[in-house]
């Protein structure tokens with residue numbers, strides 16, 4: 001049931017429908033690292049990933065989960081009157097630690113007042129049998145979402161961005177999570193180097209082909225102090241998306257997306273002072289308004305061209 005005025009199944013709509021009130025995501029840093037950075041899989045990480053492990057808006061990792069939660073909650077109170085939350089472990093790889101540590105921080109998040117669920121961002125190759133069992137336990141206990149970085153279904157691009165796993169690995173992880181009835185949210189990036197329009201739409205079709213409950217569509221940011229930034233300095237032609245082209249891509253992605261999949265995001269978030277490109281994305285609200293205007297003008301809605 002769509003509960004807001006967007007022509008797609010938004011996260012806000014999904015959560016309001018499920019919990020009958022506004023739910024706020026509180027973004028936390030559990031103090032993790034990433035096997036794609038520390039050498040277990042690769043060094044340096046995905047080329048687009050910032051030094052914060054793509055968790056720019058998470059809490060301060062030097063503080064406890066409770067302290068981070070309290071601080072973020074106070075900030076959110078200025079914006080929203082709701083007092084129900086999903087604790088979101090965002091920065092780095094949030095299942096990459098011993099089980100007792102994972103249990104400790106997930107439990108600490110769950111006992112915070114008003115928390116109705118957990119969202120955990122991780123890699124598909126960081127879901128061992130033990131971890132899947134642990135996640136299954138939390139899935140019985142609370143509302144759980146596991147957010148997996150796919151970015152693209154094209155393996156040659158995945159190699160280029162140093163993702164560190166192939167697309168089959170992602171697919172296998174989705175199957176394992178779904179065997180346990182765990183909600184899966186896929187992260188996708190549009191505008192990756194050398195990706196064509198068809199490559200991006202193929203990624204959307206790949207998402208449609210799996211039993212996936214949510215998707216986050218991001219646009220590629222070139223962030224200071226990343227490997228991608230170094231590549232961009234040497235060869236600026238790796239970044240070609242204009243604002244108009246991104247708006248068209250996101251419109252086409254929405255119309256192609258299975259209408260049952262919750263669309264959590266239609267653009268990403270980056271600290272404006274860290275963005276090298278695209279500069280047009282710095283005014284995020286202008287971009288969002290332009291996308292919504294474009295969707296309306298062109299009668300685009302989720303699933304318009306979805307073919308089961």
Ligand code: SF4
Pocket residue numbers: 034035036037044045046049050053054091092093123149163
């Ligand atoms: S898997 Fe995530 S945290 Fe690790 S390098 Fe890639 S984007 Fe960064």
